[in-house]
Amino acid sequence: MMEPFRLFRIDDRLLHGQVAHGWGRVLDPSAYLLADDALAKDPEGAWLFELAAPPGVIVAVMSVDQVAAGARPAVPERTVLLVRSVAVAAVLLDAGIPGPLDLGGVHAKPGSREHLPYLFLDEVERETLRRLSGQGHEIFAQDLPDNPKYTIATLLAEAPGV
Amino acid sequence: MVQGVLVTHGALGAELMRATEAILGPQTDLLAFSNREHSLEQLEQRLVALLGGGEDPLYLFVDLIGGSCSHACLAVARDHPRVRVFSGVNLPMLLEFCHHRGRVADAELRERIVDRGKSGVLDLSAARAAPR
Numbered sequence: 670m671m672e673p674f675r676l677f678r679i680d681d682r683l684l685h686g687q688v689a690h691g692w693g694r695v696l697d698p699s700a701y702l703l704a705d706d707a708l709a710k711d712p713e714g715a716w717l718f719e720l721a722a723p724p725g726v727i728v729a730v731m732s733v734d735q736v737a738a739g740a741r742p743a744v745p746e747r748t749v750l751l752v753r754s755v756a757v758a759a760v761l762l763d764a765g766i767p768g769p770l771d772l773g774g775v776h777a778k779p780g781s782r783e784h785l786p787y788l789f790l791d792e793v794e795r796e797t798l799r800r801l802s803g804q805g806h807e808i809f810a811q812d813l814p815d816n817p818k819y820t821i822a823t824l825l826a827e828a829p830g831v
Numbered sequence: 832m833v834q835g836v837l838v839t840h841g842a843l844g845a846e847l848m849r850a851t852e853a854i855l856g857p858q859t860d861l862l863a864f865s866n867r868e869h870s871l872e873q874l875e876q877r878l879v880a881l882l883g884g885g886e887d888p889l890y891l892f893v894d895l896i897g898g899s900c901s902h903a904c905l906a907v908a909r910d911h912p913r914v915r916v917f918s919g920v921n922l923p924m925l926l927e928f929c930h931h932r933g934r935v936a937d938a939e940l941r942e943r944i945v946d947r948g949k950s951g952v953l954d955l956s957a958a959r960a961a962p963r
Contacts, residue, residue, distance in 0.1 A: 687853070691854055720955070815856035
């Protein structure tokens with residue numbers, strides 16, 4: 670069993686103010702691990718996220734496969750794992766990366782429905798989350814540490830027609 | 832909680848406060864006063880009223896040195912040594928204040944506010960080679 674992360678979060682903005690400041694203040698992470706294929710091939714783009722972390726905190730960008738295979742930042746003790754989508758989170762959970770999984774920011778796209786002001790899911794994403802939850806993974810939604818935390822069961826039950 | 836007040840032109844302070852709360856979550860003892868609805872005398876009176884009888888410093892954040900907000904704050908600070916006034920308010924310094932108030936002593940907090948406010952100003956298009 671792999672060591673759990675300080676936070677394993679889906680956020681389509683990856684590392685930004687809410688994560689670096691809002692969660693960073695509470696979690697005191699040593700590193701942010703961004704599992705993102707596009708960014709892993711784009712050092713220029715990755716630099717934006719290096720700027721987002723406070724001085725001294727590592728920002729490691731790796732492909733989803735690398736993270737699934739167990740690759741970790743140089744100082745892995747207090748790592749926050751960030752992914753952009755439900756699909757990537759599912760790949761990692763299926764590969765044995767431990768949860769719980771935080772739905773921290775999935776914004777509107779065509780075909781999605783608002784569950785929370787920061788959480789818009791389409792049917793494919795709901796189905797994926799239902800499956801993962803059914804397999805025993807703990808999944809919740811919470812944008813900031815001092816704001817309410819919603820279980821996936823509550824969120825999916827509230828959506829009409831699901 | 833150590834109190835902070837944004838004293839700014841127009842809605843700048845209120846919006847900076849909203850942005851701070853969007854990033855950190857709801858904050859207590861963070862207020863925004865505008866020079867729009869108040870005369871300078873009223874602003875000063877409202878600030879003095881916040882001082883109460885405690886010992887804690889009151890941290891005031893103004894946007895522009897020499898503007899009316901800074902005049903009002905400095906007038907209050909002259910009469911009340913517990914008042915701290917910081918100019919050039921920006922989001923990084925507010926986040927720093929909210930992170931560290933109540934956790935570090937006044938002298939360190941003052942230093943952190945100014946350092947963070949300054950380090951948040953960079954020419955990012957030229958900053959790639961600069962050390963962080």
